[in-house]
Amino acid sequence: MLAEWGQVLLAQAIAVAALQVFFGLAGAQRGRVAWMVTARRAALAQGAVLATAFAVLIALFLRSDFSVALVAQNSSTLTPWFYQVTAAWGNHEGSMLMWAVALAGWSAAVAWRSQALTEAMRARVVGVLGLVSFGFLLFLTLTSNPFSRLVPAPEQGRDLNPLLQDPGMIIHPPLLYMGYVGTAVTFAFAIAALLSGRMDAAWSRWARPWALTAWLFLTLGIMVGSWWAYYELGWGGWWFWDPVENASFIPWLVMTAFIHSIIVTEKRGAFRAWTVLLAIAAFSLSLLGTFLVRSGVITSVHAFASDPSRGLFILGLLAVTVGVSLALFAWRAPMLAGGGAFGWFSREATLLVNNVLMSAAALAVLLGTVYPLLMDALGLGKLSVGEPYFVAVFVPLMTPAVFFMAISPFLRWKQDDWRRLSKRLVLDFVVTASAALALLAAADHVTLRAWLGLWLTLWVTWGSARLLWERLQNRAEGQSISERLSRIPGSWWGMWLAHLGVGVFIMGATLLGAFEARLDVKMAPGQVAELASYRFRFQGVEEKPGPNYTAMRGTIVVTTADGKPVAVLHPEKRNYHFSAMPMTEAAIDTTWRRDIYVSLGDPVNENEWVVMLFYKPMVLFLWLGPLLMAVGGAVAALDRRYRRQRAHLAVPAGAVGVRV
């Protein structure tokens, strides 16, 4: 019965979404307050209905109700209970339901927590979100119903894909979906601006916290996905430029451009049409990402061609969304033209550079991701775009972006004087560039890439330190340091933390790339291998049963060169009962300075094994950097100014002070 309740709830959600669209858009157009209030209530109701539907699905998994096809295919009675829960979204149908739940959650949040907006703006945003939700729920029920029955019910389920039986996979999809779906809110704000013709500083301040929240979830989702790939795939890589990763990275790049462009829109009233276009692009690319990951085109264009209903539905949704939005844009955007003029050497100019580079990077990654699929689909040959392409494009595009990132906050709006900053900038450049070179020379590893990375790290961290220092200097006499610190607005702290996070991340990636070491070696019990001044003693492999798998568990004792104990590591090779899939489970010893990473290869004979040993310096900083960016996003989104701003107090664009 429970599964049928799930069906009913989904149908209800569709009906409520339709109400939300009608009362939201029509109410705002006709200025009927009662309709607009109804639309908001509909958004709240939809959130509740879909949350219940999701709870029902989880309950079905916990009950191991194998009469539901999805449960039978993705869970078993031996699956530990927390993986039974996560199995609910470790598959196509369930994850699409989670997408819809996340969207409904965002809509309900807008309906509930955005008193600052005018009623009409709120109704329009809620209405557009309802439209997205309506399309998506249709997709869910028509092509991917998670509550379909399986007759007759099998006695045992097929278990969750072993790759997904992992803590990282518990949190990765929800975070990423919150990010993906968050771009729908930004999109809804942009469409509402086009519909109403109102896009002033107040609009920017309303939209900014939502955009920042979406961006921070995307950041976290990508980071956790990368972390998962690092420890779970068993060969120590953390970014592969594979289509699934790119699918989330492209919207991230566009959202990064957006959260910078909207600053100019807020402070100077410029870039308005461009900001709207970025919002449309970010959401469209999120949909495209969902299509790429969910339609199966990546695994096989032919598999997709033999059952294209899902993919075509998302593609249709995408075409309608983009087509209608761009038509609306062509019609309404001319009224958004204008905004303050600015000079070569101004904060606007640096933010423009940021936007150009981020968009170019997004397009370049998109090209590399989609091109092989298109060639294959059109029958023009099989090829792939290698990792070197992405590196060759990405590094030159991001280097100037990071360079300007560290300068931009020092510049004044509209027009700054080059002479005011030139001496200092040149000095900073010389000092950081030569310090990076000296450090690398000391470590005896001078390469262009390592130097570039280290220089950017120093450039950014030094710039951040100086920025904070100047900010504190810049205050009236007599204030204590804590007073001065507390006066700095949240959006400034957010910017500062996120930019510092970029520096931290670059440091991690650079030092890891320059100093990591790897050794693949055949080992017999008792044998010792040496790598990066650590000694690895292989103690052999023994069989060890797990809840739903049997593992071959190796023991490797790690010591320093002079014999001090460091760690005892247990890499595993697991065989899952139901899927009969072998899985490599790496063992990692982490300190802030380095990871020691060990994984089992294949057995050579009865007691010899191929073992992979890795020394990975500074890995922690790879996760710390994005974490700082996300914290920065959160701090900026919580800036009190965005929440306090009442609609009737809104100041027109351009009239706000020059200082941040």
Place this chain on the structure above:
Amino acid sequence: MSPRQKRLSLILLGLALLASAVALVLSAFRDNLVFFVTPSEIAQGKAQAGRYFRVGGLVEAGSIQRGPDGITVTFRITDTAHALPVVYRGALPDLFGENQGAVAEGVLRPDGVFEAKKVLAKHDETYMPPEASHAVDQAQRAAQSLKE
């Protein structure tokens, strides 16, 4: 400069940036396309030695051999019509095995041995790397058309 001129020069700056970005992307793109060939195409001499590309097919039964160091593996990839000897140093993916689909990425040595830098196998029991099945399909089709 008048505001109008300023605006124009900024637009020009943006366009110049964009143009150089596009040039960068396209040149990197051309250099890094990894083409896919089948063992039959290599047998027909269609692949250039020294260039980086991908080969897919089935791992021939009985062809997997480990070198004395335990790390170097040699095997043959076949599309059922032709087989290509491959040498690879490193750990193989979990689901690599005889009669399973696999894709190798690397360069063809002048002696006709394919030196793989990367070996991909399927992700799960039911999934065959698309390129591997493509290679076998091609060979089947060729065989078919020869008969007709």
Place this chain on the structure above:
Amino acid sequence: MRWKYVVPLVVFLGLVVLFAVGFRLNPREIPSPLIGKPAPHFTLPRFVEPSATVTPAVWAGQPYLLNVWATWCVSCRQEHPMLMRLKQEGVRIIGFNYKEIRGDAGLDARKLSPEAEAQLAWQRIGAWLKTGGDPYADLVVDLTGRAAIDYGVYGTPETFFIDAKGVIRYKHIGPITPEVWQDQLRAKWLALQEGS
């Protein structure tokens, strides 16, 4: 300067037209070159009667599924209960055992004489059918895999949909799961029956 706001829309529409035309020019590849062709001929021993051989001609007259499998194939084990269910529903399944010994990575067939290979194969197949049930209306054994080459078999399990005239109508790669059967294959099977 109004026109510049139309540029994104024009670019997008251009892309849509390009793709639409592109997809029309290149109809989707046929998944297997064998589809629409008569099932390739072979002469193979029957499981129940190893001394006698059969050819596909003996099954003509009614549509059937030719299921390629082996006991070493994990997905086949997964698929087996579904085949049993299909048999109960009246689907005629012909089994095609593929490289029972030579395909097994865990065994070295070169150490075996052809007789010993056949004996071991029959033993393993017999044990399999005893524990899992026998879903096959007929079962042939291709120890060398030579006949399978003509069918373009590159893995197990694979299932060919063959109509009453002996023409291959569809090829399914991978196990037949209840979901796949429900969503795609059942319709194809029904179409075969209607055609006969």
